[in-house]
Amino acid sequence: xxxxxxxxxxxxxxxxxxxxxxxxxxxxxxxxxxxxxxxxxxxxxxxxxxxxxxxxxxxxxxxxxxxxxxxxxxxxxxxxxxxxxxxxxxxxxxxxxxxxxxxxxxxxxxxxxxxxxxxxxxxxxxxxxxxxxxxxxxxxxxxxxxxxxxxxxxxxxxxxxxxxxxxxxxxxxxxxxxxxxxxxxxxxxxxxxxxxxxxxxxxxxxxxxxxxxxxxxxxxxxxxxxxxxxxxxxxxxxxxxxxxxxxxxxxxx
Numbered sequence: 001x002x003x004x005x006x007x008x009x010x011x012x013x014x015x016x017x018x019x020x021x022x023x024x025x026x027x028x029x030x031x032x033x034x035x036x037x038x039x040x041x042x043x044x045x046x047x048x049x050x051x052x053x054x055x056x057x058x059x060x061x062x063x064x065x066x067x068x069x070x071x072x073x074x075x076x077x078x079x080x081x082x083x084x085x086x087x088x089x090x091x092x093x094x095x096x097x098x099x100x101x102x103x104x105x106x107x108x109x110x111x112x113x114x115x116x117x118x119x120x121x122x123x124x125x126x127x128x129x130x131x132x133x134x135x136x137x138x139x140x141x142x143x144x145x146x147x148x149x150x151x152x153x154x155x156x157x158x159x160x161x162x163x164x165x166x167x168x169x170x171x172x173x174x175x176x177x178x179x180x181x182x183x184x185x186x187x188x189x190x191x192x193x194x195x196x197x198x199x200x201x202x203x204x205x206x207x208x209x210x211x212x213x214x215x216x217x218x219x220x221x222x223x224x225x226x227x228x229x230x231x232x233x234x235x236x237x238x239x240x241x242x243x244x245x246x247x248x249x250x251x252x253x
Contacts, residue, residue, distance in 0.1 A: 003233040005032030008083040008134075010075060012066050012123065013093030013142075015044025016193045020142065021092040022048050023221035024228045029057035031229055033088065036079040038064035040093075058083075066093045066119035072126035079130070086130035087137040088232045091120045091164075094142060096194060098153040109156045116160035117167070124171050128180065136179025140231045141168045142224075143184040145247045161186075165243055172241030181240035183231050188247025190219040214249030 009028050013021035014037035025037045029052040037052075039045040042063035049061035060082050065071045079086050094116045097108045120141050131137035146154045147161030168184040175182060189195070189210045191203060203218070210218045227244050230236055245251055 002030075002032030003229060003235065004028055004088070007033045007087035007232065008036070008079060008085050009033045009088035009090060009232065010036045010038065010079055010086065010123075010127065011090040011092055012038050012064060012119070014048045014061075015039035015041040017044075017048070018221055019192045019194065020187065020190065020221045020224045021090070024090055024092060024225040025059070026052060026055070027222065027225040027229050028088070028090075028232060029055065029059060031233070033057075033232070034083045035059040036062060036075065036082070038062045038066075038075055038093075040065055064093075066091075066123065067114040069122055069126075072122045076126045076130050085134045086127060087134050089123060089127045089131070089137070089139045090142070090228055090232070091123045091139070092142045093119060094160075094194070096157050098157060100153055101155050104155055112156040112160045113163075116157070117163040120164050120167060124167075124182070128175060128178075131175075131180045132178045137181070138232050138236070139168075139171065139175075139180065139182040140228050141182065141184045143168070143186045143243070145186050145188045145245065145251055147184075148186055148243075148245065148251055168243075169241045176240060181231075181236070183236075183239060183241065184243045185224060185227055185231070186243055186245045186247065186251075187224050188219060188245075188250045189213070190221060190224060190246075192221055210248065213247075214253060217248060219246065219248060 045061035049059035052059035144161040
């Protein structure tokens with residue numbers, strides 16, 4: 001039996017490759033889940049679903065603005081219509097606008113809070129009835145090490161990710177009676193398209209920065225995806241309200 005055999009999962013922000021959402025979706029499918037992959041980039045989401053189907057899995061792709069309440073209602077409805085249930089929600093979609101405080105505009109702030117934090121609230125609220133109807137389930141919310149420690153140029157990003165951390169704990173307390181678990185994952189320096197676009201530049205520069213970490217290396221999306229698979233599976237049935245830091249020791253020193 002594969003680790004999430006027969007479970008149905010929604011993964012947001014699944015278009016970007018290399019990316020955490022894309023890799024997580026493929027990892028869950030590899031372990032037997034049926035996938036609903038979503039992204040504002042509909043073509044990218046379809047490419048992810050196509051890769052899953054090519055590997056013998058089941059997946060549908062949906063265009064999805066995670067900051068839209070109506071879009072969330074549609075995604076959950078289409079997931080249950082397509083596969084009959086919902087067991088796993090991975091709130092992965094996010095943006096990073098890294099600027100010094102005085103260069104950060106109100107529009108920059110609002111966008112990051114909307115996409116990184118409000119979307120998680122909307123997703124958890126929309127998915128809760130379907131997870132409850134399945135007898136429980138697992139919500140995995142993607143935070144960041146920036147939600148644990150302060151760093152320059154992460155005023156809005158860090159605030160949004162810290163909010164995800166605390167919201168996840170509150171949701172765990174709120175929904176535990178329904179056997180719905182909720183945990184947060186906190187990646188460190190992981191090589192993704194988002195990491196590059198956020199201003200880290202070439203991989204060589206990122207690797208030079210990561211060399212100062214205790215493990216001395218850049219992480220890969222699969223490092224995060226494997227943690228998500230654990231949290232999605234029944235192996236973690238007694239785990240809720242927790243935070244999983246995957247950062248090569250960045251926050252340990």
